[in-house]
Amino acid sequence: MPLLLLDLDNTLLDRAGPFRAWAGRFLDGVGAPRTDLDWLLSIDADGLTDRWDVADAIRDRYALRIPSIDLVEELHEGVVANTRLDPLVACALRIADGAGWVPVVVTNGSVRVEDAKIRRTGLDRYVADWVISEEAGVSKPNPRIFALAAQRSRLPLRGAWVVGDSPEADIGGAAAVGLPSVWLHRGRTWTDGRFAPTRTVDTLIAALSVVLGG
Template sequence: MQRLALFDLDNTLVDRSEAFRRWAVEFCADRELPDDALAWLIATDQDGAVPRDWFFGEVTERFGLAASVDEAWRQYRHRMPELVRCPQEVRASLRLLRDEGWTVAIVTNGQADNQLGKIRRTGLDQCVDAWAVSGDLGIRKPAREIFEAATRECGLDLRGGGWAIGDSPVLDVEGGRAAGLATLWDAPMVRQPREGLAIGTHPARPHRHGRRGRCPSAARRGLRPVAVQPSVQPRPPADADAI
């Protein structure tokens, strides 16, 4: 198996949940919304799993905004990259992976301006070899083609295998498996017990000793992947231009 690691972006490499909470606090304060508005925004957002056009349709209707749905969504996409954070240790770990001979890319669903803004403003563009953004390509996870696009941008062939790492059991784990990749369900930005940070599924049993067989997340955090069936994990709502 080639040393290829395809990482999800939101709530895998960057803390999208905290960035959204900060955006929601600003949104409520700027408009002097009632006390229950913040909790409503966070609940309705469903951690980015619902379509943004639907979300902002609900927001404009509930709060009687003068801005159109498209304008509210545009303002959100402009602000979110300014609020998102990528921990320094994540960037350092990605650089370490590359130093150890891994090729690293980001595979993410979402609008290009929002997702590319996050990648560049956090400095992740300096820590990976390539990225594939659904808004640029018109292809979305879990489709095999977006994993192929990221691999091709790295100058590699998906038939050589690799790892897909992300926080979604459906988009990242099932999508990666369907693309022929070993996979790791890895949700460090979701505040779980340490034992729940890395749960992997893979088409073939990986070597667990020596540098050749270590999965990318194990290299980053020293955690051992544990095989599970992704179908037993909770499924998020269908993702359509969310994030």
């Protein structure tokens, strides 16, 4: 039974949409113009910017008196509350499971936030397990986090595939551990010359089709 190592944000679950929804409501709440949405999206950098740095930037821009920790909590809760599991993704995971693959989530982030997304959306019913960098003590692209996922699943890494949207964390991680990978391009062009995905697709459904057909 081969492993299917799957990224979480913007792979299994949309993060960009929920963050945009939270950002819009936040701007309305502080009386800021909706044109500031582009600034917020830029600061967030698709989730790559540390949450505390995002909170500090927001406090400075709007001269807010609330503590940064409250903004971090609001951001986390707002994104989680707006996150939904696409029924088509759930169906595809069921098909992959039925075909003998073992889906395991491998994600960077905090246990509190990532675990909440997985459980509240019901994704936990469609994957065998999940490994979160904060708990694991190691982050993608370090090969150790993929090895830990295999160890927890009691399955070999050999024969596994990695699927994700991050060139560095997911595809770079797959290359480092010697596994084939599928990159969700999300409208982007591959530019990294150090390594490359085995296949490039636009959706998770297409990615799972590649793996099952490979």
